[in-house]
Amino acid sequence: MKRKHLHQPFELHVLDMENWNEQPLTYQFFEIVHIIEGKGTRMVNDNHYPYDKGGIFLFTPMDCRGFESCTPTRFCSIRFSGTFLEQYRGIQERENLLLWLKKLENIFTHHNRFERLLIRSDGDCHMISSLIENMISEYANKDVYHRENLQLMVTMVLNIISRNVAKVPVTSPDKQYPEPLINSIIIYINQNISIPQKLRIKHLAEQFNLSASYVGEYFKKLTGESLHCYITQYRMNMIEERLHFSSYPIGQIAQELGFSDESHLSRQFKKSKGITPAEFRRRKSGFN
Secondary structure (H helix, E strand, O other): OOEEOOOOOEEEEEEEHHHOOOOOEEEOOEEEEEEEEOOEEEEEOOEEEEEOOOOEEEEOOOOEEEEEEOOOOEEEEEEEOHHHHOOOOOHHHHHHHHHHHHHHHHHHHHOOOOOOOOOOOHHHHHHHHHHHHHHHHHHHHOOOOHHHHHHHHHHHHHHHHHHHHHOOOOOOOOOOOOOOHHHHHHHHHHHOOOOHHHHOHHHHHHHOOOOHHHHHHHHHHHHOOOHHHHHHHHHHHHHHHHHHHOOOOHHHHHHHOOOOOHHHHHHHHHHHHOOOHHHHHHHHHOOO
8 A cells, every 4th residue: 555645744735636646545644634615435444435515534644545526526635743733842842742642643543534524513613614714825825923823723623623523422323334344443453552462463353353364364455554564653653753752761662552671662663764762862852
């Protein structure tokens, strides 16, 4: 499965779907998609669901997503990484941001991505629409303080989304589009990323009533990558966040994320990223 990365911490695109030729990709960033006009089909982790005007969809850095239009479609894509929300450099502020990022990931992961996000309040709908319009203007003009304004507006949109997600049960029996099994597996992995025994093939097979010999094949068929690669990449992303946004000792990060010790984490991180965790932290802090 092809991946797409951000070239800067924040990107905003207003596109007509007929000019959007990309195949479904796994994007390595958070994304909010707002449908301005049109209707069609959206692909989420190899599942197909409808979209229409006014729809708001959230995607995590590990989702594969794409769109096919039935009628002329125009949409706004707001894409950002965790570093975009980093306004302060102080240790306490960075650690507060890490806690906020954990909350953000929880919001994006635990709402049902296979339905449009239901904003129940007319006032909230109006605020989100107004904020997105203002973001489009700020991003296009790039006037003084536009970055700070964009950070503030993204945070406001996420806060509004958060209170609407919080009002909806994760597993409501009357959902039009029930959560597919693959998404349940991904959520389970994300929730238990720090507990290695819960990520073993045998345990996952028992948890989701699958044959142990079929779990890996099923996961790769639906996501385009192996179960091992997904788990490794997800853990590496979490290590990067903690190295960048916190002052936690590497040994504490290793303990939190289920590594046997600091040297185990360091070996795995260097194998994946090509540098040690300590060197990664020095580079992100601006010290070479």
